[in-house]
Amino acid sequence: MSPTRTRARRYLAAAALLLITPVIASAQTFPTEDAVIKRLWSLGMDSSRVQQLAQSLLDSVGPRLSGSPLQKNANDWVVQEYTKWGITARNEQVGTWRGWRRGHSHIDLRTPRVRSLEGTMLAYSPGTGGKTIEAPAIVLPRFADTSEFVRWLPQARGKLVLVSAPMPTCRPVENWTANAEPAVKARMDSLRSAIQREWSGQNVRGTGHSLALGSGSLGVRLEQAGVAGVITSRPKDAWGSIDVFETYNTKAPAVALSCEDYGLVFRLAENNQSPTLRLDLDADLLGEQPIFNTIGMIRGSEKPDEYVVLSAHFDSWDGGSGATDNGTGTLTMMEAMRILKLAYPNPKRTILVGHWTAEEKGLVGSRAFTEDNPKMLEGIQAVFNQDNGTGRIVRVGGGGMVNSPKHINAWMAKMPAEFTRQMTFGGPGSPSGGGSDDASFACHGVPAFGLGAHGWNYGQYTWHTNRDTYDKVVFDELKGNATIAAMFAYLASEDPEKVSRERVDLAARASAGGAGGPPGAMTWPACQAAPRKTNPRLR
Ligand SMILES: [Zn+2]
Numbered sequence: 051m052s053p054t055r056t057r058a059r060r061y062l063a064a065a066a067l068l069l070i071t072p073v074i075a076s077a078q079t080f081p082t083e084d085a086v087i088k089r090l091w092s093l094g095m096d097s098s099r100v101q102q103l104a105q106s107l108l109d110s111v112g113p114r115l116s117g118s119p120l121q122k123n124a125n126d127w128v129v130q131e132y133t134k135w136g137i138t139a140r141n142e143q144v145g146t147w148r149g150w151r152r153g154h155s156h157i158d159l160r161t162p163r164v165r166s167l168e169g170t171m172l173a174y175s176p177g178t179g180g181k182t183i184e185a186p187a188i189v190l191p192r193f194a195d196t197s198e199f200v201r202w203l204p205q206a207r208g209k210l211v212l213v214s215a216p217m218p219t220c221r222p223v224e225n226w227t228a229n230a231e232p233a234v235k236a237r238m239d240s241l242r243s244a245i246q247r248e249w250s251g252q253n254v255r256g257t258g259h260s261l262a263l264g265s266g267s268l269g270v271r272l273e274q275a276g277v278a279g280v281i282t283s284r285p286k287d288a289w290g291s292i293d294v295f296e297t298y299n300t301k302a303p304a305v306a307l308s309c310e311d312y313g314l315v316f317r318l319a320e321n322n323q324s325p326t327l328r329l330d331l332d333a334d335l336l337g338e339q340p341i342f343n344t345i346g347m348i349r350g351s352e353k354p355d356e357y358v359v360l361s362a363h364f365d366s367w368d369g370g371s372g373a374t375d376n377g378t379g380t381l382t383m384m385e386a387m388r389i390l391k392l393a394y395p396n397p398k399r400t401i402l403v404g405h406w407t408a409e410e411k412g413l414v415g416s417r418a419f420t421e422d423n424p425k426m427l428e429g430i431q432a433v434f435n436q437d438n439g440t441g442r443i444v445r446v447g448g449g450g451m452v453n454s455p456k457h458i459n460a461w462m463a464k465m466p467a468e469f470t471r472q473m474t475f476g477g478p479g480s481p482s483g484g485g486s487d488d489a490s491f492a493c494h495g496v497p498a499f500g501l502g503a504h505g506w507n508y509g510q511y512t513w514h515t516n517r518d519t520y521d522k523v524v525f526d527e528l529k530g531n532a533t534i535a536a537m538f539a540y541l542a543s544e545d546p547e548k549v550s551r552e553r554v555d556l557a558a559r560a561s562a563g564g565a566g567g568p569p570g571a572m573t574w575p576a577c578q579a580a581p582r583k584t585n586p587r588l589r
Contacts, residue, residue, distance in 0.1 A: 176303050294514070
């Protein structure tokens, strides 16, 4: 055998070893002989359905904007899946929200040259009524005061008004840090923040109006003045990602353009090069429409009136398909229910899953649920909520409960090391996630534990953006998360003791320097009434 061949063989042997190694490394390490834990692992890790479910939900059903027909389709899809798995599920109406159907958005630059622009309607935007409209684009001027703005308004009639900050660069900060001379980078930083200041807040360009969550009260005022449309752009500090929120306009369409294309139109207008845009936008404003939570349940056999709640909001913004906000939380809880039904069909306590509507509108669905089920709240053993993207669960919040270490540590001690070595328990006073549906329970003193995911540039790229799509989901981490959620639900259900409702003394903790969590990191969320119909948040 030639030396070359021997080397080749050795190489192949080494390659084969490399192929085998990850399998050995991911082999489960069970701390106990608990058969249910073992079965949950094998179902969740070896025959996971998360990828198929994600493909159906994110690609076919699509985004789940509150009040849209797609959200109702999604509610029905979840009920159908649960029914197939033998899990009782139903849609519960919590109120109404302004209904809207998103059709196509075609936005073209017509003069001084032709280019199809990357952009889409803001949610709830009126369309162009089956026609195309063509109009000049103008820049919102800088006004000395609001009366100057009002005097200017007649000039905006029939125009498309550019109302967002023109970003001086569409390169993310990290790209400038990596490439620019420090002084050049510093100049860009100050230019960028000056421009952002000028075009944000309650008094955009001296108009006395804001662009809150999309086109805001400024969009509405421009509509009253008879503009042809409102052009916005809200880029993230990331290549290609823009936020796509909402408008309260009902006649003049409001669209969001990419950072690059908004900048193009803005520079043309600013330099008197007469940009004209053509809009072909298809949408229907449907009036107030019913909105629903989807609730699934595996009835408890010993303590049916005590509950373990798996929780994740189901609605999304609709610039993408709501993959990581909160498709992944949704799929985590659905898959957890699927494998629980197989491995633990007769739980001691009732296992309930809540797919909440209108979280993005102010925790509407989960607040309504807690208001409507006061009796059930008393029986809740624990809520596990997930709402921060696709990453593996790395943090478990203590929800401010004095006894949370006792229970969470006991539960984690029974989970495979592959999971527990990635997770940190934040201590009793650690924030439980904040700003998500766990707050709707925590405000009533119910133990609500946030399952915090590893970042994967969530805030920078996918959160609320046009880039929040199927391809961003990290399936290996998602299947682990579903298995972890199922294990928590099982262990909390079996726990001989109910988690007590004694809360951490925040004042004492803060003055003592924050034992159990960073001082001042947590305040008790206050319960607020759920708005039961569209609640415009114009500011
Ligand atoms: Zn969310």
